[in-house]
Amino acid sequence: MKYYIIAGEASGDLHGSNLMKSLQCQDVNAEFRFWGGDLMQQVGGTLVKHYRDLAFMGFIEVVMNLRTIAKNLKFCKKDIEAYNPDVIIFIDYPGFNLRIAKWAKAKGLKTHYYISPQIWAWKENRITAIKRDIDKIYVILPFEKSFYEDKHNFPVEFVGHPLIDAISDRAQVNEFQFRTAHKLSDKPIIALLPGSRKQEIKKMLSIMLSVVESFNDYQFVIAGAPSQEYDFYKQFIKKTNVYFVSNKTYDLLSVSTAALVTSGTATLETALFKVPQVVCYKGSWLSYQIGKRLVKHIKYISLVNLIMDKEVVTELIQTDCNTKRLKLELQKTLNEFERTKFFTSYYELEKKLGGKGASKKVAQLIYNSLN
DSSP states (O other): OEEEEEEOSHHHHHHHHHHHHHHHHHOTTOEEEEEEOHHHHHHSSEEEEEGGGTOOOHHHHHHHTHHHHHHHHHHHHHHHHHHOOSEEEEESOHHHHHHHHHHHHHTTOOEEEESOOOTTTSOGGGHHHHHHHOSEEEEOSHHHHHIIIIIHOOOOEEOOOHHHHHHHTSOOOOHHHHHHHTTOOSSOEEEEEOOSSHHHHHHHHHHHHTTGGGOTTSEEEEEEOTTSOHHHHHTTOOSTTEEEEESOHHHHHHTOSEEEEESSHHHHHHHHTTOOEEEEEOOOHHHHHHHHHHOOSOSOSSHHHHHHTSOSSEEEEGGGOSHHHHHHHHHHHTSHHHHHHHHHHHHHHHHHTTOSOHHHHHHHHHHHHHO
16 A cells, blocks of 8 residues: 655654554555655655755744745645555654645545644644544543543544664664764763754753753763754854764663653653753743743643653753753753652653554554545
8 A cells, every 4th residue: 555654843753654664564555755854764655855944933934934834734735646646644843744634635545643633732723623623532541532522522543652672672782882883981871852953952052051050070972953953053062071972872872871851742752751951941932932821731842741741850941941950950860869760750650651562553444444
C-alpha cells in the first residue's frame, strides 16, 4: 500500500521513522512518500520536504512566513493528488496538517493522525475539525484518551509513548569511547539542549551558557540538532569548558549528570534517561503575551509535569529564565537528596506512559483498518 506521511519537526521525524519500520513489518509492499527528515529518509521512500524548511516558531515567525506556508500547502495538495495514497498519516504539526486533512477528507482520502494535536492545551475548538476530517487518531499521552472520549465523545486509541521504544531499543554507549571521540574530559557532564530551530536556539543557548563559569567542576556539552550545522553554533561557543556534539543527543544524555532543556519533547526524553533537569523557555515578548492568553487550561509547559500533574522539574519561563535562577535551580539538580526525588518521579512517569510498542501498535491499527 501507499502511505503519505507528513511530519514537520525533528520529533516527528523520529516517530515517523519508527512507524515506517513497523509498517514495513506489517506490509511487505509498503511504499512511502513523506515530509520529514533524515531518519525517515534512512528507512526508504521519497522525501518531499525536509522539516528544517518547515518549522517556524512563535506567532511572529509564523506571520512573517505566511507566504511560504501557503506555497507549501498548495504544493502538498498537488503532490498528494499525484501520488494518490491509500492513506495519509499526519504526525503532530497541527497548523499545517489540519489544513491538509480538511482538503484530503473532502477528496475522499483516508486520514489518520498519529500524535494528537495538543488541543487540551490550546485551540480546543480544533476538535470540530478533527471530528470532521480525521478518520482515526492515535494518542500517546495517558490523559488524552479521557480528554477526547469523555469530554468530546470522540473515540481514540491510546498506544503508549513512542519515546519508550526509541530509547530502550538504542545501542548502549561506551562512556569512555564517547568522551574520547568528542574530546571531553573526565569531569561530570551537564548537557545543554537548546532546541532544534534556529529561532529558539538563538534565544536559549546564550542564557544557558551564562552559568558556565559558576560550575567549574563540570563540563557543559551542547546537543547539536541534526537540522543545524556546527557553523551556526560557533557564534555562541566563546567560553572554555563548553563542548559541542552534533546529532548525538541520546548518547549525550546517557552519560550526563544534569541538563538544561528547552521545553518540548526533549524534557520527556531527558526524564526517560533519568537525568535531573531544569526546563527553560524564552520566546519573543509578543509571542509570549499572545500565548499566555490563549493557553488557559494547563498549569505546566513541560511534558514531564503535565503527565505527572505535579511539579517534578522546575520550569523557568520568560523573565524567570535568567542567569541567577538558572544557577540556583541547576545547583539543586546536583544535590543528592534532590536527585533521589527526580529519579523516583521519573520511574513513576515511565509507568504512566504505557510501556513499549507504540509504533508497532499504530502500524497494526493502520494496516488492519485499511484491510
